[in-house]
Amino acid sequence: EAGVAQSPRYKIIEKRQSVAFWCNPISGHATLYWYQQILGQGPKLLIQFQNNGVVDDSQLPKDRFSAERLKGVDSTLKIQPAKLEDSAVYLCASRDRGKNTEAFFGQGTRLTVV
Amino acid sequence: AQTVTQSQPEMSVQEAETVTLSCTYDTSESNYYLFWYKQPPSRQMILVIRQEAYKQQNATENRFSVNFQKAAKSFSLKISDSQLGDTAMYFCAFMKRQGGSEKLVFGKGTKLTVNP
Numbered sequence: 001e002a003g004v005a006q007s008p009r010y011k012i013i014e015k016r017q018s019v020a021f022w023c024n025p026i027s028g029h030a031t032l033y034w035y036q037q038i039l040g041q042g043p044k045l046l047i048q049f050q051n052n053g054v055v056d057d058s059q060l061p062k063d064r065f066s067a068e069r070l071k072g073v074d075s076t077l078k079i080q081p082a083k084l085e086d087s088a089v090y091l092c093a094s095r096d097r098g099k100n101t102e103a104f105f106g107q108g109t110r111l112t113v114v
Numbered sequence: 115a116q117t118v119t120q121s122q123p124e125m126s127v128q129e130a131e132t133v134t135l136s137c138t139y140d141t142s143e144s145n146y147y148l149f150w151y152k153q154p155p156s157r158q159m160i161l162v163i164r165q166e167a168y169k170q171q172n173a174t175e176n177r178f179s180v181n182f183q184k185a186a187k188s189f190s191l192k193i194s195d196s197q198l199g200d201t202a203m204y205f206c207a208f209m210k211r212q213g214g215s216e217k218l219v220f221g222k223g224t225k226l227t228v229n230p
Contacts, residue, residue, distance in 0.1 A: 033218060042118075042205055042220040043159075056217055089157060093218075101147050101209060103218055105159035 002026065006092050006106035014114055018080035021109045025073070025094030032069055033103065034077050035091040043091055049075065050097070082113045116141045116208050118221035126227040127196045134181075135191045135224045137206030143167075148182065148189045149207040152200075153223070162204070165189065196228045 005024040013019050025032050030051050035043035046065065048056040051072035060067070064083070069075040079086055089110050093103040117140045127133035139148070150162040165173045165182050172180050177197075181190045193200055206221040 031216070035220075042120075042222040045217060045219070048217060091157075091159065093159070095216075095218075097216075101216070102149075102161050102164065103159075105151075108157045110157075 004092055004094050004104050004106035006090075006109055008109055009107065010110050010112075012112045012114060013082055015084055016081040018078065019082055019111065020076050020078045021090050021092075021111075023075045023077070023092030023106060025075070025092070026096070026104055028096060029094035029104075030072070030097045031095040031103075032075050033091075033093040033095075034067055034075070035093065037089045037091055037108070039088070046077070079111075082111075084113050087111055087113045116143070116146075116210065116217075116219050118206050118208050118219055120206055120221035120224050122224045123222070124225045124227070126229055127193075129196055129198060129228055129230050131196055132192060132194045133196055133226065135193075135204055135206075135226065137189045137191070137221060139187050139189065139206070139208050141187070141208065141210070143210050145210075147209045148180075149209070149218075150178070150180070150189075150191045151205045151207060151220075153203040153205060154201070159205070163191065193226075198228050198230060200226060201228045202226060 032049040034046045037043045046060045047067045049069040067077045089108040091108045093105045095103040146167045148165045151159045163175045177194045203223045205223045209218045
């Protein structure tokens with residue numbers, strides 16, 4: 001079974017620029033999460049999708065962050081414009097709602113804003 | 115809102131010895147799941163062990179076991195016969211079991227170092 005794929009692995013941008021991250025979840029997984037993990041901290045949930053609908057985006061800074069999940073499969077997370085404090089690892093995870101409760105994670109994208 | 119607290123930012127243990135990582139959580143729910151995830155330097159989160167709140171028996175997975183105290187809202191992880199490959203960040207996580215909107219909440223993590 002292929003795992004959760006994320007790209008790019010690393011990204012360096014200047015503040016006020018825009019950036020996008022891509023996530024391809026495990027096939028058939030209805031639930032998709034995006035987390036922000038600042039160095040030395042635990043992952044913070046940004047947004048959760050169930051198929052292509054948003055079920056929780058309460059911690060997403062909507063003035064600069066946006067996310068979509070096309071046709072309930074792939075997802076993109078965008079930041080525009082980026083701030084220095086957005087430097088973090090962005091993790092994508094997916095979970096099969098009906099089967100078990102384990103969430104599977106991708107390797108993350110490390111974003112550095114300079 | 116559910117919160118997860120890991121009070122040990124860093125721990126170390128000698129190879130082959132046993133170590134216990136602590137986790138407490140706060141919830142008003144009665145039906146939920148608890149997890150321990152491992153995050154090595156490669157960054158990929160890997161599930162170590164899970165516990166269903168309605169099960170009284172503590173979960174075990176080879177060298178990993180938990181001490182689940184529901185009344186005390188405590189969920190500690192015991193690693194026996196520690197190996198160098200166990201060096202990683204360990205995150206305790208909580209998930210409420212409810213329909214399709216299960217939110218997975220993490221603690222701040224414990225950095226474990228296994229010394230040779």
